Amino acid sequence: QLQLQESGPGLVKPSETLSLTCTVSGGSISSSVYYWGWIRQPPGPGKGLEWIGSIYYSGSTYYNPSLKSRVTISEDTSKNQFSLKLSSVTAADTAVYYCARRPPMGAFDIWGQGTMITVSS
Amino acid sequence: EIVLTQSPGTLSLSPGERATLSCRASQSVTSSFLAWYQQKPGQAPRLLIYGASSRATGIPDRFSGSGSGTDFTLTISRLEPEDFAVYYCQQYGSSLMYTFGQGTKLEIK
Numbered sequence: 001q002l003q004l005q006e007s008g009p010g011l012v013k014p015s016e017t018l019s020l021t022c023t024v025s026g027g028s029i030s031s032s033v034y035y036w037g038w039i040r041q042p043p044g045p046g047k048g049l050e051w052i053g054s055i056y057y058s059g060s061t062y063y064n065p066s067l068k069s070r071v072t073i074s075e076d077t078s079k080n081q082f083s084l085k086l087s088s089v090t091a092a093d094t095a096v097y098y099c100a101r102r103p104p105m106g107a108f109d110i111w112g113q114g115t116m117i118t119v120s121s
Numbered sequence: 122e123i124v125l126t127q128s129p130g131t132l133s134l135s136p137g138e139r140a141t142l143s144c145r146a147s148q149s150v151t152s153s154f155l156a157w158y159q160q161k162p163g164q165a166p167r168l169l170i171y172g173a174s175s176r177a178t179g180i181p182d183r184f185s186g187s188g189s190g191t192d193f194t195l196t197i198s199r200l201e202p203e204d205f206a207v208y209y210c211q212q213y214g215s216s217l218m219y220t221f222g223q224g225t226k227l228e229i230k
Contacts, residue, residue: 105153
């Protein structure tokens with residue numbers, strides 16, 4: 001059974017770079033069938049989901065235009081992981097960050113449990 | 122960028138009733154790439170419907186999706202206590218861009 005697990009620092013200072021890793025178990029990120037993505041959700045009632053970006057097994061990446069200048073997504077197939085780097089963070093980047101799998105049908109079918117990232121000095 | 126607008130913002134119903142949730146897109150969406158998710162507090166979203174009308178693995182048949190073009194609907198035929206949650210629609214566009222609606226909260230009346 002495929003599982004995804006996010007890991008990260010929990011707290012990041014303003015202007016620094018946020019780094020998160022998603023470890024995939026029970027399946028390979030090298031499969032040509034799937035994309036892998038990052039989605040975030042600010043805390044609080046009524047706060048919705050925002051797609052950050054996705055990576056394909058070939059290494060091709062796709063980013064949300066609103067974040068593109070600050071985002072890098074990469075993969076480490078030897079560790080079966082993919083990672084997110086978000087630079088120059090501000091309080092507005094405080095959110096729960098999820099990693100997820102996207103099969104060809106275009107929806108994210110398996111999600112990690114999420115990791116809370118707070119941007120604060 | 123395609124904007125998805127969900128309505129109503131909050132829907133108050135009782136167990137056993139029928140729920141109808143709407144998702145309207147700012148421009149036409151390929152039906153193959155319209156999905157619905159359920160999210161409960163403290164949990165990751167759970168995929169319910171993909172391709173506008175196909176149920177994901179393990180999703181009960183009281184959940185159904187329909188629609189095309191710019192108007193899509195999620196229907197829950199008879200509400201169970203565990204169905205009270207927030208629901209999001211999501212689209213995947215030709216520009217390889219994903220967007221989510223702002224969500225509909227389904228609460229117990």
